[in-house]
Amino acid sequence: MIYILNKMKKNVFLIMFVLTYxxxxxxxxxxxxxxxxxxxxxxxxxxxxxxxxxxxxxxxxxxxxxxxxxxxxxxxxxxxxxxxxxxxxxxxxxxxxxxxxxxxxxxxxxxxxxxxxxxxxxxxxxxxxxxxxxxxxxxxxxxxxxxxxxxxxxxxxxxxxxxxxxxxxxxxxxxxxxxxxxxxxxxxxxxxxxxxxxxxxxxxxxxxxxxxxxxxxxxxxxxxxxxxxxxxxxxxxxxxxxxxxxxxxxxxxxxxxxxIISFQLHEYVHTQNWNSQEGLTVLKDSDSSKNYADTIFSSKNFIVITKLGAPYVMEVKDGSTGENQVTIKDKKYEGYCIDLMHKIGELLKFKYTFELVEDKQYGSYDPIKKSWNGLVQRILDRKADLAICDLTITFERKNAVDFTMPFMTLGISILFSQPEDKEPNLFSFLSPLSTDVWMYMATAYLAVSLMLLFQARMAPGEWDNPHPCNSEPEELENNFNLMNSMWLTMGSLMQQGSDILPKAPSIRMVAGMWWFFVLIMVSSYTANLAAFLTAVKMDVSINSADDLAKQTKVKYGALKGGSTSSFFEHSNHTTYQRMWTAMNDAKPSVFTTSNDEGVERVRTGKRGYAFLMESTSIEYTVQKHCGLTQVGGLLDSKGYGIAMPLNSPYRTAISGAVLKLQESGELGQLKEHWWKKVEADPGCNTDRGGGGGADADALKMSNVGGVFLVLMCGCGVSFVIALCEFAWNVRKVAVEEKENSDVPSHRSLPSPSPN
The missing domain is CATH 3.40.50.2300 (Response regulator)
Structure with a gap:
């Protein structure tokens, strides 16, 4: 087929080829x-x-x-x-x-x-x-x-x-x-x-x-x-x-x-959208969804699964009766989570029954068995409607179950034992310098004193006329005897002056070098003494996660299968990856089956074991055990939430109740009540930290007792020397008087004059 296209503009004819298309x-x-x-x-x-x-x-x-x-x-x-x-x-x-x-x-x-x-x-x-x-x-x-x-x-x-x-x-x-x-x-x-x-x-x-x-x-x-x-x-x-x-x-x-379409109250409701990139997107609740949720709350008895762990859920062992205590298998329990569920139930007007998880696990996924355990498994099996305890909201768990908004915000931190109060050495003031240095200093002191003595004998300028009025004395005296030489070097060593000063250039040279030596040694001693006393008072070898990762003496671990272990396992941070490798390779295992086991290992580990756990649990543990402390800041930020089945119709309502409790300050009051209610171990100082201020950092008598001992010994030795001097002088006077009494007392007669 041949098409001839005639374009009027510029009168140009274009001839197209034979085309089959x-x-x-x-x-x-x-x-x-x-x-x-x-x-x-x-x-x-x-x-x-x-x-x-x-x-x-x-x-x-x-x-x-x-x-x-x-x-x-x-x-x-x-x-x-x-x-x-x-x-x-x-x-x-x-x-x-x-x-x-x-x-x-x-x-x-x-x-x-x-x-x-x-x-x-x-x-x-x-x-x-x-x-x-x-x-x-x-x-x-x-x-x-x-x-x-x-x-x-x-x-x-x-x-x-x-x-x-x-x-x-x-x-x-x-x-x-x-x-x-x-x-x-x-x-x-x-x-x-x-x-x-x-x-x-x-x-x-x-x-x-x-x-x-x-x-x-x-x-x-x-x-x-x-x-x-x-x-x-x-x-x-x-x-x-x-x-x-x-x-x-x-x-x-x-x-x-x-x-996602839900059939609720005899009608279809579009509740969520799903796509592979963003996951589940919840749409705004319709009135029918709200009415449906209200119907559930008014007619349902919720099964609430929980796990023991102070102060969230604890068994009542002292026989006391509380307002919100619950009974599980003939035993009474109380705690923060029980009080929280009671307040949520009052707001939403529903009833609940508590049960304990049998395997005592929070909920971790086993990739080999392709199944969950603990609280999460009970929710997935529809054997419980809600799960509440110190259950951390993680990405892996959130893909399996729904969570309310967090009722408590926290992070991972380090639980470590406080340094033991060691009695300082009586002569700790000598510690800044080693024994060799002290010996060399004593040798230098003696050597310089002898140099002053001998060189003063050789220097003409150090010989003085004892009788200035006599221009031609028969004898000259030298002030630098052994005692005076040692006194000059001792005075400068103790940062004091001396009434004996050198006059000859050679003696001044020796004295100047000694003063320079004393300046350096005394300054070094003073600076090292301050640093030494500060280090002894602090005595903290671990200050952060980096310090843990860089050393091998102190072992560290976490709860096996918990969110803390999962954090280190999946972290891309170099330090946390190194820590996870060290925990996995440690023999014996540094992982624990419960937080209580980890706390006990820290207490009995003599500063040889640190436990990684949630900061809120550390706060409670430190209040209970006076020998423990929190080291460093938070390694991450997360929260505890109430778990429930995916796409639960009552998640929004319970999250709203948690938000109301948070805005009214009741969540903070609950935490303060249960964290301050803890009974400390017998023997703990109930006024921990009460003696703060200047006294907390002051040196005690045990730190400086050796100085007082040296002072008393020196004073005692000086008194003994004074007694010896007194006795020697008395004996000398007595001998002299005796010698004088033995000489006959008579007047000498004049010799006869010659005739």
């Missing part, structure tokens, strides 16, 4: 699309034709799809299937839809992959990563997402044996569904045709040739733009006409979208 830019462009059906696929065929007919009503579209339908009666006739696919390839189709049968579908996939022809599927398929062809697009949500997401969607909830909250999900999001569409697969087929047409419209706006040429199965020529069409089908994100948002992941698999 219509150009892509022509407004009446028609592209052939193939579809393969088997016996029993009549509904899929109707959906396919309906979609193409509806697309023809779009007058703005530059593309018109021309269907090429192939019917194959047998689903196992591979030869006929391959033959018919080759016929479609020969006709020059831009894409092939179907078939729905998995056996013949693989034959179509292999042939279309050879020629780059887009192959569009619309039914559920158990795909493998290695089997996804580059030209293949499955518009049905991939099994990877369907299998994972359906496990998280609740199907039904039995309430009190009377009311049944039936919950389902639907993929069809449009309210204007054609009458011929009866199944999800038919809706996917309808959207697949529209999605394929939209991709072709996008490519038609570019300078690309999208019209396929006739090919042959025995030839090597390919539909070059076919892979780009398939890629655009996966990259194009849009809202489908029937099945909601159409989006593919990086592997070319369509994600899953659904609407």
């Amino acid at each position: 219509v150009p892509a830019y022509n407004k009446s462009a028609s592209l052939k699309v193939g579809a393969i059906f088997h016996a029993g696929d009549e509904n899929y065929h109707k959906a396919f034709i309906t979609a193409i007919e509806d697309l023809k009503k779009d007058r703005l579209s530059k593309i018109e799809l021309e269907p090429r339908i192939i019917w194959i009666n047998s689903t196992i006739d591979s030869f006929k299937t391959a033959h018919e696919v080759c016929n479609l390839v020969t006709e020059g189709v831009a894409g092939i839809f179907g078939p729905a049968n998995s056996y013949t579908r693989d034959i179509v996939s292999s042939i279309t992959a050879k020629f780059y022809i887009p192959h569009i599927e619309y039914t559920y398929r158990q795909t493998e990563e290695s089997k996804i062809w580059s030209n293949e697009v499955n518009m049905y949500p991939d099994n990877k997402y369907v299998a994972k997401d359906l496990k998280m969607l609740p199907v039904f909830t039995i309430l009190n044996g009377t009311y049944v909250n039936i919950t389902g999900f639907q993929m069809i999001s449009s309210e204007k569904v054609p009458l011929i569409i009866n199944t999800i697969e038919e809706a996917v087929m309808y959207d697949a045709v529209n999605h394929f047409k939209e991709a072709l419209n996008v490519l038609s706006t570019k300078d690309l040739e999208i019209q396929p040429a006739p090919l042959a199965c025995n030839d090597t020529e390919k539909y070059e733009i076919g892979l780009e069409v398939a890629s655009l089908l996966r990259d194009l994100s849009r809202k489908g006409e029937l099945t909601g948002h159409i989006e593919f992941d990086e592997e070319g698999r369509r994600t899953f979208n659904a609407s």
